[in-house]
Amino acid sequence: MSWWGNDNRAKTTLEVIKNFEQENPGIKVNPEYSEFGAxxxxxxxxxxxxxxxxxxxxxxxxxxxxxxxxxxLDLTKVSEELDTSEFAPEILDLGKIDGTQYSITAGTNSLTMVLDPVVFEAAGVPLPDDNTWTWDDYDRIAKELKGKLPAGTFAVQPFINDVTIATWARQGGETPFTDDGKVGMSANRVAAWFQKQLDLQESGAAPSAAQNVENAAATTEQSLLGQGKAAMSITWSNQARSYVGHNVIMAKLPSESEKSGAWLRSSMEYTISAKTKHPKAAAKLVNYLVNSPEAGKLIKSDRGMPTSKAVRAEVVPTLNDNQKAEAAYLDRLAELKVTAPKPFPPGTATMTAMVQRHLTDVLFERQTPENAAQAFIDEVNSSTR
Known part of the structure; x- marks a missing residue:
């Protein structure tokens, strides 16, 4: 079994594997793990x-x-060893590609707008109503915060990845990708997002381009938000709790409609090699990882919020306040029933690096938002197949 992550994740996973081996004495699991890039x-x-x-x-x-x-491996081939009865259909669908179940969701997460109530209170700015706020409200609040925060503290900590730009596109009525695997986002829509980030930087509500590059490379604890030097930032729901020592607020993204564009997604998924010599044993391990309450109580929400309904019921009461807030936030999104987009096509695994690079060019004023948007779309289209 292979996975990525820090030492805490490794320690927990090794304990889960040990417990699995004790329950399945005929199976020995060899662990492989490293940091994300490696x-x-x-x-x-x-x-x-x-x-x-x-x-x-x-x-x-x-x-x-x-x-x-x-x-x-098509996981329906090991259905006797892999029980999916506790998974909602829409969660199972997250692991389907062209109708075939290639993965099983280890946990769900979604994008959220993290709000630091301590920074808001210090500035004397009321927290937004995330049931109704729009991007115009977001810009107004950022401007108000900027005028009341001390030097070195910012209204916004920038964040962008492939899902951010896809969510922005969906909010504008566009699709991230067409059925034939090409970019469905318009250059105008992408440019509008780039322009918004540039405007925030130029107003002083967001850090300079150089500070942004430095911040992007920092750990969550050493980031601006982690140091209490930012009021708002988009991030993943399962990472929100890792920024600061006090409770943060996980708000829905601003939008022009109630659904906000963000969707429940697989934060991590388990797959089985098509070349495995041990398909049944591998499926038993995956089944244990996603369906065992004992495993769930150890893993908790480290891989996202548990997706088996039975495991979730066991795990949520054991979570800390921030983790329970994440569970409540994901429940709010689930009630909105926002349909996930089709899986992004092959060749888009590095799309996050692409959009980050082109946005950085905009922030350093090496490209206009319009030219950067078109260059980004062209690069993604050339990478898909």
Missing amino acids: YWDKLATQVAAGTTPDVMTMAGSYPVEYSSRGAL
């Missing part, structure tokens, strides 16, 4: 060499990428 580099080499681990942890566009190469 994980994907190694996995690419393993897939090319045909030496993939039996159970692989995935995220983002990687299941699409590797299923298109024939590297992933």
Whole structure:
């Protein structure tokens, strides 16, 4: 079994594996783990060499990428060992690609706008009503905060990735990708997002381009938000609690409609190698990871909020206040029934790096928002297949 993450995740996962082996004495699990970037580099080499681990942890566009190469097992072939009866249909659908179940969701998360109530209170600015706020409200609040915060503290800590830009596109009535795998976002829509980030920077509500680059490379604790030097930032719901020592507010993203564009997604997924010599044993391990209450109580929300209804019921009461707030936030999104977009096509695994690079060019004024948007779209289109 392979996964990525820090030492705490490794320690927990090794304990879960030990418990699984005790319950399944005929199965020995060999763990492989590394930090995020090294994980994907190694996995690419393993897939090319045909030496993939039996159970692989995935995220983002990687299941699409590797299923298109024939590297992933159709999980319906091990349905006797992998029980999906406790998963809602829409959660199971997150692991389907062109109708085939290639992955099982380890946990869900979504984008959220983190609000630091301590910074808001210090500035004397009321918190927004996230049931009704729009991007115009967001810009107004950022401007108001900027005028009342001390030097070195900002209204906004910028954040962008492939899902951010896709959510922005969906809020504007556009689709991230068309059925034939090409970018469905218009250059005008992408440019409008780039322009918004530039306007926030130029107003002083967001840090300078150089500060933003430095902040993006920092750990969550050392980021502006982590140091109590930012009032608002988009981030993943399962990462929101890791920024500051006090409770933060997980708000819905601003939008022009009630649904806000954000959707429940797989924060992590488990897949099985198509070349595994141990499909039943691998499926038993995956089944234990997602369906065992004992495993769930150890993992908690580290891989996202548990998706088995039975495990979730056992785990949520054991969570801390911030984790319970995350569960409540995800429940709010689930009630909105925002349909997830189709999986992004093969070749988009590095889309986050693309959009970040082009936005950085805008913030350093090396490109106009319009030119950067078109260059981004062209680059993504050239990478898909």
